[in-house]
Amino acid sequence: MEVPQHSTGESPERKALIDVAVEGWRFARLFGRLLAKLDVSEAPCYANQARYYHKKIVDGLESFGLRIVNLEGQSYDPVMAVSALNVTDFVPDDQLIVDQMVEPVVMVPDGLVRGGIVLLAKFPKL
Secondary structure (H helix, E strand, O other): OOOOOOOOOOOHHHHHHHHHHHHHHHHHHHHHHHHOOOOOOOHHHHHHHHHHHHHHHHHHHHOOOOEEEOOOOOEOOOOOOEEEOOHHHOOOOOOEEEEEEEEOEEEEOOEEEEOEEEEEEEOOOO
């Protein structure tokens, strides 16, 4: 029996796996921001649990040949596999960096599976 494919050639199961992994990635990042607000004595236990959760996501994706790519802090290039939500806030001569990943890039060894979504910032002047 053949597995139905989306118009992108992606099976529903693989799409579901990627969707869950991306949402898990987003949740882990949100949880990390919450940890930064905790008392220093409480945070380490929860941080270890968050790292374990993130590792399980990464390992699960890797078992299917997939990986999450985080571009935060890198110089922005319009040909990156991302959609920049705030690119119109800048002028063409601005040097930009990827300030925040809203959704990560998902890749396989031979190419792109899903592009990411980012927020940009001006490159900090030294």
